Amino acid sequence: DIQMTQSPSSLSASVGDRVTITCRASHSISTYLNWYQQRPGKVPKLLIYGASDLQGGVPSRFSGSGSGTDFTLTISSLQPEDFATYFCQQGYGAPRTFGGGTRVDIK
């Protein structure tokens, strides 16, 4: 199985900050990497697919990069509605494993 490791597990940031979350795969997954946002009590929402493609309707302050084993999700200017937990997920093979999540809190 491909293991997905996210870091940090949590972070505190202020509105307007630039935030970067990393995700590392235990084996190369090319660009089969997807990012989700989950607000408290809500359903996960797809943000980025194929490592860097923005899902329709997602604000352009979100971006993704990477290939192989190392990936990043960047929020260029954090907004109040962005305080949430973010998960990466690999689509390279089954089981389609998720990272442990990164909680973004208000500083």
Next chain:
Amino acid sequence: QVQLVQSGAEVKKPGASVRVSCRTSGYTFTVYDLNWVRQATGQGLEWLGWMNPNSGHTDYAQSLQGRVTMTRDISTSTAYMELSGLTSEDTAIYYCARDSDYTHAFDIWGQGTMVTVSS
């Protein structure tokens, strides 16, 4: 619009089985794979398996092998996930999620079904 609507919350005793349904609408049911994911309270996301609604082919997480069964009813565009031999460890929100394309990103999610296992 594209929607996945799941069945309501369930409370089960240890050892029992539960079946969760996922009724789809707004797209052709047989074109997109469906996945099942669960999340225990305060925990991360755990992938349970996927099903090809056209062929009925399934692939399950190793941790649930022998306890999980995913089926579908093409006539009603509905997918089902049945989990047997329930323990307290199975208490979680269960989601169905549509597999979008070759990247296997889950682009549409059901609203979730809370399954509580308690004696």
